[in-house]
Amino acid sequence: MADNAKKLYTIFLTMILCLGVFSLSHSYAAERSERDFIGASYQGKVVNCNEWITLRYAPSVESASLAQIPLGTIVTVYDGPVYGINGFYPVYYKGMKGYCLKDYLQYYSGGGAPKR
Helix, strand or coil: CHHHHHHHHHHHHHHHHHHHHHHHHHHHHCCCCHHHHCCCEEEEEECCCCCEEEEECCCCCCCCEEEEEECCCEEEEECCCCCCCCCEEEEEECCEEEEEEHHHEEECHHHCCCEC
16 A cells, blocks of 8 residues: 555656646746847738737737737748747737737748848
8 A cells, every 4th residue: 555655646746746847837938028029030921810910918829919910911020939939929010019929920021131
């Protein structure tokens, strides 16, 4: 019986550790960093949507919405995707800094060469 209790205790501790690591990575995903909006940038075009995409405050689908960016709009996209956060690019649109899902942004060559 002692061996079974030891195994259950080990499994319990492993689960707690995994949950702790997940919650730390999840909270990081909801953070915003001004460092994401400096450095090289290029023009991107909103694509692959019916009408608009959401500009979010932080790189998370649960983050607050800042604006709706219409299909075909040209925005400034900073080199990304954001480190450690899958699927988001830092974007500048109408004076607002936020994040958009990469699947809805396409490099726009009409914007010229990337700015360095």
